[in-house]
Amino acid sequence: MAASVGGLLAWRRCHPRSFWLLVGFPLTAIRVRATWRKVALGCGLTKKRHRWWFTLVPNAVASSGLIRVRRRFQRVAVDTKPFIGLPRPTRYGWRVNVHLLEGQIPADYAEVAERLAHSWGVYAVRVSSDRPGRVTLAATLRDPLVRLDQVPAATELLKVTVGRLETGGPWVIDFRTVPHWMNAGATQSGKSNLANALIVGLAPQPVALVGFDLKGGVEFTPYAPRLSALATTRSESLELLNDLVALMVDRMGLCRTAGARDIWRLPAALRPVPVVALIDELAELYLMADKSEKEEIAKISTALLRVAQLGRAFGIYLFCSGQRIGSDLGPGVTALRAQCSGRICHRVNDPETATMALGDLDPAALVSARAIPAETPGVAVVAAQDGQWYRARSFLVTEEITERTARTYADRAPSWAEITAHARSSGVPEIELNDTVKL
Template sequence: MGSLLFALALAVLAWVLVVGDLVRRHRPVWHWYLVGYPAAACRVVFTWRRVALLNDLTVSRHSPRGLLGDLVVKGDSLRPVAPRISFPRVTRMGLTVVVRLHAGQTPATYLKAADAFVHAWKVHAVRVTSPARGLVLLTVTATDPLERPGLATAPAELLSALIGVLESGGAWVMNLRLVPHWLIAGATRSGKSTLLARLITQLAGQPVALVGIDCKGGMELGLFAGRLSALATCRREAIAVLSALVVDMQDRMNACRSAGVRSIWELPKQLRPVPVVVIIDEIAELYLSDGTRDSKAEAEQCSTLLLRLAQLGAALGMHLVVAGQRVGSDLGPGVTALRAQLSGRICHRVNDPSTAEMTLGDLNKDAVVVAQSITAEERGVAVCTGPDGGWSRARSHLTPTEEAVAITKKYAAITPELPSLNRALAALEGEAK
């Protein structure tokens, strides 16, 4: 009888292990709620005092005075006291803990201890933020959702693109209605071109005009020429396209003023002009100069036109997505002025610290550090900003080139015509002949 019960217990244990492994692999969120969170919460609660003691997060207090008959006895021993924490609150793929700081403590000491929390609690990452004075929020991510990003879902909206997945497991969405202009930085083979391809394929089926500026001879954006309303492949063509867009922007301003509205989105649908998304690959090519007068004049002209579009285009349905391997102040003050207008930021792995600083430094210094820690093996991983002003690690979905080209060809028939841009490019071609 005993051997039968033992065999039955082994069979039940094996079944539990097999089912648990299947749930962990195919339903990681379920596994986290059922198994991962209870275990992690216990580790946080039972190790907190020791972790706080080892990382100088405690304060020392004297033992209280006591009475021994008519004598007052004062204790001399010091008693380390750990900060009070809330019970760990479960999230989709992690948990959060609120810490009430001791008097005189700052969040900086908790930032230094973040790696210690990771090892003690056996989790992927711990982010330290301060939502209010005297409080620290520890956001724990159990596993890295960017290793095998699933296809998240997001509502289909005009000028909204599902790019990939956030480290929280949620959808990474670029919504140009909420954040009208974007700056994307990334070294070669960091995932920048893949992200642009994903963005184009997501916008291809929408009633949106896509304009490409690729001064590398159109090697990247030329693949999607069938869905582009215009494509500039050199700086002279870029100036012609940008100049035509500025003229079009003036016409849109006049239409809004005549209708007594402040943006094209307040116009009746039949009078609303088509939104335009200008995608620029390798911004440095527009600003570099060889020292000659003509080259300097072209760079300054590009800088002025881009700045005007960035400053006035959001309410008029004109949006900029600017990408580059290197974005530094050495390209001139025009780049810094343009950067200030591009409120959406995405930083992949970069080759120089100044590019990460230029991309994210004016928003959050912690984001710069995280962006510089992205390795060459983490292709597609980036630090991105959100509509709320916060930042997060994210990974774009891999869209193979063949698939992206096929999607743009599929929607080539709905490409909006922009006659002013075509006339500008045709005039420039005529001058060259």
């Protein structure tokens, strides 16, 4: 007996995947099915229904002392549980489909997800719905974000796997699907590490990287060999933003002449190089020490919003990071937020930043973001491409790795002078914006 138990433990330790599929999951599936009625009742997922039951009622006959049995229909209230399908194994747990009862919606299950996790003894339960009348419960046995030892990988142009989602799936940032991103996080929360992961993943690709480092250049200067342009002050940032606007307008003319709606419909020989702008410390672009800076900040805000509104079709993408991103910085930040459909929120020091990043998503996303502990750098709440939000963690990418990658692929950094040469010579016409930035 002891030898058998020892063999099972050794199997589980040496080959956890096969042990889970052949031993752990079948036992778990039986337990989930067997306990579903009690779990659904305890979590308030059952409904009272009245049914007519055929019952036998004894009736004594006084004259003879005999007992006769007569039949009667009786209306009885019973608890009806939702129908649950067969669990299916996943890499970090299992998933099962549940058919909703009348009047139920997926939010009813999302509200009791934590209760379901405790009832089944798992780390977490996520609720999703792929069609009306059915929800999918995805259970994870352990936290897949505890340790990540991989490196960012790029499989397609402008698409980088930067980490892992809490479901065990890859955390992918795809600029062609979600063109502009807002990344919020306090110091030592993993915000800069995520930017490093992006640089490492984009460096081998035929992409122009431009940096806005409002810390005086201490963040992005070591990566300058792979950057086509770098701005380290507010004045330089305005000049670089003007270049991006001029480049965008020039590409508008190119697409108009060719009859294309965006640069990706142009012939490969005519297609210009895509540009990814990495902005660090976004708030520094909007902070105003005195009224003399008002005009410069207004120009920066307008140019940045212009790129965010129109840049996607012309291959210009934004990744904006900051420790504090609040509405108190002015309407320019709020307008920019509306254009950044990609949202990432690491651990933050103030609720206003979390609200700015995730406020228009599920309120549960805000709760999850504010609960990120300080000892788990790199963990964030991210709005994924499927329209849902997930906890995620980026791969650890040190400054040394990023510097080495930048030097390795320095020859793939397009010259900024060559990229903008035609745009500068043709000038920048005025473009009407949907949003007017006023300070």
